[in-house]
Amino acid sequence: MPTHGVNSLLAAISGEGRDAKRGGYSRPVYSDAEITLREWFIAEASVRGLEVSTDANGIIWAWWDLPGSPGDDASRKGSLVTGSHLDSVPGGGAFDGPLGVASALAAYDVLAAREASGELARNRALALAVFPEEEGSRFGVACLGSRLLSGAIDPVKALNLRDAEGNTFADIAAANGLDPARMGRDEKALARIGDFIELHVEQGRGLNTEQYTDAAGRGPAVAVGSSILGHGRWRLSFSGQGNHAGTTLMIDRADPMVAAAQLVLKVREIATAQPDARATVGRLEPVPGGTNVIASRVDIWLDVRHPEDAVTALLVEKIHGQAQKIAAFEGCSVVLTEESLSGTVHFDAALSASLERSVHRLVPDAPALPTGAGHDAGVLAAYLPTGMLYVRNPSGISHSPEEYVEDADAEAGVLALADALEDLL
Ligand code: HGY
Ligand code: MN
Ligand code: MN
Ligand code: MN
Numbered sequence: 385m386p387t388h389g390v391n392s393l394l395a396a397i398s399g400e401g402r403d404a405k406r407g408g409y410s411r412p413v414y415s416d417a418e419i420t421l422r423e424w425f426i427a428e429a430s431v432r433g434l435e436v437s438t439d440a441n442g443i444i445w446a447w448w449d450l451p452g453s454p455g456d457d458a459s460r461k462g463s464l465v466t467g468s469h470l471d472s473v474p475g476g477g478a479f480d481g482p483l484g485v486a487s488a489l490a491a492y493d494v495l496a497a498r499e500a501s502g503e504l505a506r507n508r509a510l511a512l513a514v515f516p517e518e519e520g521s522r523f524g525v526a527c528l529g530s531r532l533l534s535g536a537i538d539p540v541k542a543l544n545l546r547d548a549e550g551n552t553f554a555d556i557a558a559a560n561g562l563d564p565a566r567m568g569r570d571e572k573a574l575a576r577i578g579d580f581i582e583l584h585v586e587q588g589r590g591l592n593t594e595q596y597t598d599a600a601g602r603g604p605a606v607a608v609g610s611s612i613l614g615h616g617r618w619r620l621s622f623s624g625q626g627n628h629a630g631t632t633l634m635i636d637r638a639d640p641m642v643a644a645a646q647l648v649l650k651v652r653e654i655a656t657a658q659p660d661a662r663a664t665v666g667r668l669e670p671v672p673g674g675t676n677v678i679a680s681r682v683d684i685w686l687d688v689r690h691p692e693d694a695v696t697a698l699l700v701e702k703i704h705g706q707a708q709k710i711a712a713f714e715g716c717s718v719v720l721t722e723e724s725l726s727g728t729v730h731f732d733a734a735l736s737a738s739l740e741r742s743v744h745r746l747v748p749d750a751p752a753l754p755t756g757a758g759h760d761a762g763v764l765a766a767y768l769p770t771g772m773l774y775v776r777n778p779s780g781i782s783h784s785p786e787e788y789v790e791d792a793d794a795e796a797g798v799l800a801l802a803d804a805l806e807d808l809l
Pocket of ligand 1: 526
C-alpha cells in the first residue's frame with residue numbers, strides 16, 4: 385500500500401487531455417479526457433477497497449466506512465468528506481482539481497496505514513468525492529455538481545444549459561448513464577456530509593508574496609483557506625448588422641465587434657477604479673466569425689469579483705450601462721444575461737480552527753489565506769461546514785499551463801490533509 389504517492393498518482397494522469405493548440409489541459413466535463421480521469425479515480429479508489437458509486441448528480445463518492453459498519457445512510461450520517469474536481473478550464477494547469485483528488489487518495493493511504501498499525505481509531509466514516517463541472521467550462525455554470533447536490537441551482541435550469549455545440553446538459557448527462565429526472569437537491573447525500581474539506585492548488589501569489597516568503601523565496605507549503613471572493617458570470621450579446629467586409633462602407637456599418645471591443649476596455653477601467661474589484665472578459669465569440677465578414681453578433685462573457693456582493697452588483701450595473709451607451713452609438717443592441725452568482729464565502733470557523741491546529745503541527749507558519757477562486761467547498765459552505773487547504777504554487781499562476789506545485793509541497797499537502805482528517809475522524 386503506497387504511503388502517499390500523490391506525485392505518482394498525478395503522473396499517471398498527466399497525459400490525459402493535453403491541449404496541443406492552447407497548451408496545458410482541456411478536460412471539459414464528460415469529455416473523453418475527463419471520463420478517463422473519472423475512471424482512473426474509480427479504479428484507484430476501488431483498488432483501495434473503498435465502496436465507490438456515482439450519484440444522480442454525477443458526483444463520485446468513495447466510502448471508507450467504519451470497521452464492521454453496515455455502510456448505510458444511517459451509519460454514514462455526518463461523515464467526513466474530502467475531494468475536489470477533475471474537469472478543467474480550456475488550456476488549464478495540471479493541478480487545479482486533480483491535486484485535491486490525488487491528495488485525497490494519498491491521504492487515505494496514510495490514514496489506512498495508521499489505522500492498520502493501531503495509531504488511528506476512527507469514530508466516523510470518510511468519503512473521497514469528485515464533483516463534476518466545477519469550472520463551468522462546458523455548460524457555463526461553475527460548480528454545477530455541488531449546486532445540484534445542494535439545491536443551489538434549479539435542476540430544470542441546469543438540465544437546459546447548453547454547451548458550445550448545442551448539447552443540453554440533460555443529453556450529455558443521460559449519455560453518461562445519469563437519469564436527468566433524478567437530478568437536484570439530494571437530502572440523503574447532504575445528510576451524509578458532516579464536514580467537507582477541499583485541498584486545492586493555490587491559484588494566486590498569496591504564499592509567494594514577501595509577506596510569507598523567506599530570503600530564499602521559499603514560503604510555507606500549505607495554507608488554510610479563510611474566505612472566497614464573491615463572484616459571478618454574465619454574458620453580454622451585442623447584435624449589429626452582419627455584412628460583407630469588402631462592399632460595406634465604414635460609414636454604413638453597425639459592427640458589434642467594435643462595440644464589444646470598446647466594452648472590454650471599459651470593463652478594465654471600471655474594475656480598476658474600484659478597490660478590491662476584479663473583472664475579466666476571458667471569452668469573446670463573434671457570429672458567424674469569418675475573416676471577411678462583419679459579425680452579426682458578438683457574445684462576450686464577463687467575470688466580476690468583489691468582497692461585497694452589493695459592489696459586484698454595482699459594477700455589473702455600471703458595465704451594463706456603458707454597454708448600452710456604446711451599443712447605441714454603434715447602431716447595435718445589447719442584452720445582458722446573468723449566468724451564475726456566488727456571494728463571498730467565509731469558511732466554517734470551528735472547522736477552519738481545527739484545520740489550522742492540525743496543519744500547524746507540520747507547517748507552523750501556515751497562514752490563513754483568502755482566495756479569489758471559487759470552489760465546490762464555497763458552494764457547499766452555505767449548507768454545511770466546509771474548509772480548504774491550499775498547496776503552494778511557486779508560479780502564482782493558475783488557469784494556465786504555468787500552474788505548478790513542487791513534489792515536496794504536494795507531499796506536505798497530503799500529510800497536512802491526513803493530519804487534518806485524522807483530527808476530525
Ligand atoms: O473560476 C473560479 O474561480 C474557479 O476556478 N472555478
Ligand atoms: Mn479552476
Ligand atoms: Mn479548482
Ligand atoms: Mn474548486
